[in-house]
Structure formats: structure tokens, C-alpha cells
Amino acid sequence: MNLTGQCASSNGTDSGVDAYNEPYRPQIHFSPSVNFMNDPNGMFRHPGNGLWHLYYQYNPTAPVAGNQHWGHATSEDLWTWTNHPPAISPDKPGDGIFTGSAVVDVNNSSGFFNASVAPEDRIVAIYTLNNARETQEIAFSTDGGYTFTKYANNPVIDLNTSQFRDPKVHWDVQTSHWVMTVSLPQVYEILFFSSPDLKSWTELSRFKVSGLLGFQYECPGLFQVPTVGGPNDGTKTWVLWISINPGAPLGGSAMQYFFGDWNGTTFTPHDNAARIIDFGKDFYAAQTFFEVGNANTTTAIGWASNWQYTNDVPTTPWRSTMTVARQLSLRYVRYNPMYSNYVLVQTPISTARIEVGSFLNISTPTSESHSIDFAGWDGAVDIQASFLLPGGSGVELRIGASGNQVLKIGAAFGDPVTVYVDRRFAGRSWADGNVFFADRYSGMVMPNKRDDGSTHFSLHVIVDRSLVEVFANDGEASSVSNVFWDNDALPEKLDIVLGNQQVIMESLVVQKLRGTWNCSV
């Protein structure tokens, strides 16, 4: 049994080992080999070897939610993942190891480590134990995050309530303390706690009843992001994001964010606006990686699903997929012709490591539509197109598959540019039967102004077997969409349809992305 092999079963047994080649199996996105996954968890980057550790809410015994463990995988590049056995498991029936975070306790603030454990291997996980009530517990790892020992004096926080979860801990440089961001979901309060040692926690403040409420607040995160343009150009700004479920505007699960000031004690948003992170239905519970000493980038991964249908999607023997890793920033953009402010920008990490040639590469402006045949290609596809504005009605990318299936991703040009996803004609058979699997949604961005005064619009689309990610204007608007093609079809062609002769496509690159799950079964 080789549980550290790249595609070894993620539930710690041999039985589920497969070739990651089933129908709908994502080729460049993380999915567990078998059974059910939800929130990404406890993510950190090892400060010694640079390895990225992804944990995730995992049911190792069934392809539906329940029996929550922390599944585990690692990656050198955030594309190629190696499965490991669950890292933290419940001690008794009825316990659930719910969402949490992990930190690298290099200075042994917790006292869990002795000199024999290298500073970069000193991992502490902070998670919610769910049973009749929810409490915050911690566990430590002396082997760099592969195995954990639960703290003997758990819980570390107990407010005697059944609804108190999803701790995300960061090292606060202003106070030289650990800070925990955690939710009282059903009273719409985000609590901030401080600790010198990860064991003893003192409440600092609460952020209450703001933005969209839905049924409850889950999976909060407080972090800094690089800030580009506008009055705070070149600085870092604090972002508080919150997942809401159910009751999102599009139904079910969604994420919103606030940006503002964190003074070590209190988060104060810059305004009272409610901003949604993703304009589709399949982005939830995103978390940032804990990194030691990286002040330049903030990297996150989200869960590419929605609680309204995640237990019913037609994938087997696993359910759920993570998004591609994306770097976060705030960018100062126009909201309309008269108002500018920051938006949270999501930029997928570079695909350079997994590019294996291009289907098409146009760098001369054109007003002609193009078609590309993907036949025979079973990896993923990366599409990047840029358009000169104003002028032209818009563009539609039509990703086709057998049976006249087509997934439409388009933009109607103007002020603003409306970006849309239409999955109505892709995977109709399964979608027909689920009343919550909405077919269409849209977001908006303003045309980007360049230094030379011209304006443009860009569209970046990553197409994998059962999901597509869309990033408009380099991540100012984005959406993740599940697509379960009929007849196990793979995308086999792309038509890039320019709306009229006034559309000027400045450039177009369509790349092949190799599957990253080259399993040896």
C-alpha cells in the first residue's frame, strides 16, 4: 500500500485507487480519488521545502457529506497533487472534524515541539469539533503536517453553543499574537480572538450582521492582499470574507467580502457595500494558504460546488472539485463611468508548468471568428482573449461537445461589459432533473483603461472536464461553473464568435494543459 503515491486513494485504503480518468474527472483541478469532499481546510505552505499542503473536509466512507475528516494532499506547484491519508480523524462516532486552519509554529509558541522537530515542521491545526455542540480544538504535527496529535486539553474555546465554527488563524504582526477569525454562524457574527500560544484565547471584537446574511455565516477569513491603483496603491489592504449558505442570491452557497482596516483588535470596513466574490453558483468556502514570511502574494483555493446539489452531482466514485489556486489582490477599478473603488481580484496561478503546446496563437488584431478542433485531446484547455474597446457588440466562446452540446461564455460589450455563462445546452440530461442547477448567470466589469488611453476587455477561460472557470479583465469578475456533459462527452471544439465586424480581437491564445494526474495504477 503506497499511500503517498500521487493517485493513491485519498481515503487511506487501496480500494479506491484509480487513474483519474473517469467521466467528469477534472484533469488539472484537485479532486479526491474517492468519496465526498467539501471545504478546503488548514492550507499552508511548508517554509522549508515549499510544499503546498491542502487539507479538506472529507467523508472517507461515502460519496455524500458526513463523517467529516481532514483529507490531505500536497503539491509542489498547486497543479500536481499527491494524495495522502486523512490527516485528522474523529475519535468517536458522531464527532466531526470540521473546517479549520493550520499554522507553522516555527517559534514553538505552543510548546508542543522540542528541538528535535525542525522549526518548519512544527504544524498546528485549529479546527472545529462538531458534535452536540461546536468547539474549537487544536492538534499538532511533528512531521510537517502528515500526522497530527490532538491536544490533551481540548477544546481551546467552548462557548457552549451548537453553532460556532470554522476558525482561521493568522500571525498578527501588529500585536505579535495569533489571531483567530471564527463564526457564530446563526447570529451573523464573526469573532476575533487573540492568543500567545494557540491554546489560550481572548476575544478581541465582533463583526456583526453585515452584507448578505443568507441562513448563516461560515468559513470567515481575514487576510491582507496587495493593493494596486487608487489611493492605496502599493500598500496592503485587509479583506474579510465570509461564506453564506443557504440563502445566497443565486440560491444555496456564495461568498462575499469586505475590505477595510484591521488594527490588531477590530476590523472596520471602508464602506457598507456588500460585494459578492463570484458571479456563478459554484464557488464557496475559499481559504487562503498560511505562509511564513511571504508578504508579496496571497494564494487561495475554493470549493467548486454548491450545497444545493453537491450531494447529487453525477460524478463517481468521488464528489466535488477544488478551484484552481488563485492569487488575490485589490485593484482600483471603475464601477461605472463616475465611480471607482477597489474590487477583490482573483488571478489564477500561471499555467506555464502544464502547457504542452497551443491550438491557436493570434497576436495580430482580427475581426474574424475562429474555430478550433479539440478532437483527440483529453486534457484541459486554457483560452485567453483580449479585445479593443469601445467598438463591437461582443464575443461568445462556444465550447462544443457531441450531441450538439454547447457551453457559452460571452461578453456583451459596453459600459459596463456584461460577462455571462450559459450552461443550458451543456449536460442537459443531468441538469434537467435538478431544480437548483441554474443555467445562466452574469457579472459585469468596466472596460480597462490602458496608459495610452485605449480601453480593452479580456477573457480568460479554463476548461476542464466537468467545470469551467472564467476570469474577466484579469480577474476583476470571475465565476466557476460545474458542467456535467451528456454522454460523458469531452469538449471537442471551440468556436470564438465575434458579435459583428466592429469587434477587434487583439490577441487569442488557446493552450493545451496536460492532465496533472498521471497515475500509475
Place this chain on the structure above:
Amino acid sequence: MNLTGQCASSNGTDSGVDAYNEPYRPQIHFSPSVNFMNDPNGMFRHPGNGLWHLYYQYNPTAPVAGNQHWGHATSEDLWTWTNHPPAISPDKPGDGIFTGSAVVDVNNSSGFFNASVAPEDRIVAIYTLNNARETQEIAFSTDGGYTFTKYANNPVIDLNTSQFRDPKVHWDVQTSHWVMTVSLPQVYEILFFSSPDLKSWTELSRFKVSGLLGFQYECPGLFQVPTVGGPNDGTKTWVLWISINPGAPLGGSAMQYFFGDWNGTTFTPHDNAARIIDFGKDFYAAQTFFEVGNANTTTAIGWASNWQYTNDVPTTPWRSTMTVARQLSLRYVRYNPMYSNYVLVQTPISTARIEVGSFLNISTPTSESHSIDFAGWDGAVDIQASFLLPGGSGVELRIGASGNQVLKIGAAFGDPVTVYVDRRFAGRSWADGNVFFADRYSGMVMPNKRDDGSTHFSLHVIVDRSLVEVFANDGEASSVSNVFWDNDALPEKLDIVLGNQQVIMESLVVQKLRGTWNCSV
């Protein structure tokens, strides 16, 4: 030419007179006889004869937006409407008479009226003149609202901007002044002005950058509503609502609201939450009626469409429909098992006046599904069902039409109850071609607690030829949906499908609602 006849052309000519019997023509909802309508406008109730005056954004010369006039119709009961010629028209090409409001100036504060005009006939309209810039203008009517004379010294407010519109005026009893609520759409500011005479206006305060922003803020309204339950039971509470377009969470147009305190100068919301009014795509620009001396109810009408597709819908020779009139209140409800607060409740006005018998009336609890044949009926249908909770998986109302079309309205029971609309299988032909016409969406409510400790859930559905309105738990959640059935079909059956044997339907009433447009052509 009888322009006061019930179905006379709403553009002031004879040419468009019809029988209000075209495919998709709503039978109990207001629609203009011909051409394009958008926002309801300037609505007031005549304090003498009780007549309800509906004005609306209207293009009398084409079935698409543009050339904005104030269309006009009146009703004794808010169901049966009489069309009148446009009440306010632009003076020159390029001018648009944009959205505004009207008041009854019984005390002649404006000085527009002499003793020959009965106090209840003294109507002043306040609207936006749109041309190169947007200014606030007024006009007065000495005949109770049928014809208007523009004020000689217009504009009454000019901020020298192209984006400044949609004034809604109320009489403020705290200050004994008129108060105008008006939007600077693209800076996300709602401005409040005060005036003694409707001519001279002084800025009071601004409400800024709150809740969902979208591309811009439009059609603000500030009003009081009866408040039921909770700490403010029996009082009235101030509501500020704002329409946003484009950039709503579901794409295009939507409305949000805030509730709080108005002290005659400043609006202060009770919390920082963003609350959406309708969980579907087809509810926008709602406005309340101005009423003299009615402190008991607040009545509103909305526009049942979305700017993403309103110019393309397949109705002819008119486009767009108003919602049924609904009374507004705040009700103290559970948001989840741990949190209660107010929600804006929309209760459609009684259908008693237009009921002409029932298809089915069940008052004995049942766990059996039911089917009803509508064949031969060409009016509208009202469905009210109540369910005892907890217990049972849910219910689905399937409204069927020829060609195996079905419109699904359902509820998944639990905490919360998820209420959904699925128009994917109704009117597929037209919907297929519009990438913004989303098929599915959902809202949520908690089961209602009764005094005896039991909990229940109710669903009220009003089905007209090309739209359906859904009210859950007596209006705690609601949605309006356009449905353009294939082959000009009329709904011909209803299947009420109980999810399983544990569902207890306490009562079910399915009523026939007679068409209110009995035109004599």
C-alpha cells in the same frame, strides 16, 4: 375616439385598440395596450373618489425603451384598469420624461391652484427631465391627474450632472415639509431634499454606498410600513428601497431595501445588512402609492421585467407588465433557528373581487397529491396551499401546458424551507435564444410558528398568461417570473405533487380569477 374606454389605446391613438387577448397578454395584471412600458411612476390615490392612478414610463411610438412619456391608467380596485392618454410628454425631441412621483397638494402649498380646483384634484408631479443632463422638474394638474401643465420655472433642482434621477416625494409629518428621495445613480448616493412648496428644495442628507451596488442606484423610495411582531410590534418603521441595474446578483435588475429610522433629516438603517426584495429576475423599480391620510397600509406596484431582456421579450404589440399591487409591511421572523429580525413582507391585495369560482377547495388535511384540469379556462389562477411542518420532504406545484411544458414552483421543507421557481421547461423556444433569461432561482423562509406551537409553511401562487408571482409564508419571500410558453399555450393543468407521505397539506384553494380587461372593441 374614446380614450377613456377601459381598453383604449394607451398611446393616445385608436390604432392600438385591442381586446387584451393576444398570446401572453396578462389578464389580471396591468400592461399597456401597445408599445413599451417600464417603471411605474407617480402613483397616487385620489383622496376624493378613491381612484388609484398609475403612471408609468412609456414609449408611445415603439415597443422598445426610448422616447419616455408618462403613460397613465386608473383603477377603482387595482385589478381593473382604464387606459388614458399619456399624462406628461416631452416638449422636444431628445427630452425624456423620466421616472418620478406625484403628490396631492390639498393645501395648495405650491400655489399652483386656485379655489376653483377642489383640494383633492390638486396634483403635482415631480419627475426627472432627461436630456444632456438630468434635472428635477414639476408639473401640476387641475383635473385630478389627467392632464398636466409644466411649471414655468423648471427645473426645480439642477446639480449639473447627467446622472441624477427618480425623485419620490412624500409629506413628512415630523417637519411639515415635502421630502424628496432621489438618486445620484453612479456615485451610489441617495439624496434627501426638503421643500415647503415643491418648488424650492434644500438638501438634507445623503445615504451612501450601502448594500449591493451593481452599476448604479435607481428609483429610491422612503416610506413607512406597519410593523408586526418583535420589539417594534404595532409601530411603523421606515424603509428605504433602491433599485440596482445592471449588475444585480442574478444579472441585470433587482431591488434591495434597508429598514431603520428617519428623523426628518437623515435615514439611519438598523443594521448593515443587504436585503434583496424578490428572489427572481423580474421585479424592479417598484414604487409606493402616495395617499393622503392613510396611515394603515402602504401599497406598491413593481415592474415585472429585467433590463437584460425586456426589449426582446416575445410579446406584441406591447412589452412589459406590472406586478399585482401588494401591501407592504415589516414582519419579525426567524432567519434561522437562532436569529430573528424583520423582513419586508409583500402581501398581494385581495383577489376577492375577481374570483369567479374555485377549481378545488380542500380544508381537510391530506397527504395526497392532486391534479386539476384548467382546460377551457382563459383567465388567471390563484393557488393557495398550507402545510403543517415539520415533516415531509416538500411540495411541487407543476403548472402544465401543451407540448409537455411545465412550470415548477416548489418548496423543499426543512430549516429553512427553500422555495424555488423552475421555468426551464416552460417556454423553452424563446428562452433558448436569450442568454440572460435564467431558468431557476430560489429563496428561503423559516417555518412559521403559530401560537399553538405548531409550525407551518404556505405558498401563494398567482398564474397569469405570461407571468407567475409566488409568495411564500404570506409574503416573507416572493418572486415574479416571466414565462413565455411555447406555441402561445395557456396553462391547462396543475399537478400538486407532495414529496412523500409525510407531507401534510392542511388546505388548498385553487381559484379562477376572471380577466379584468373586458374590452369592447
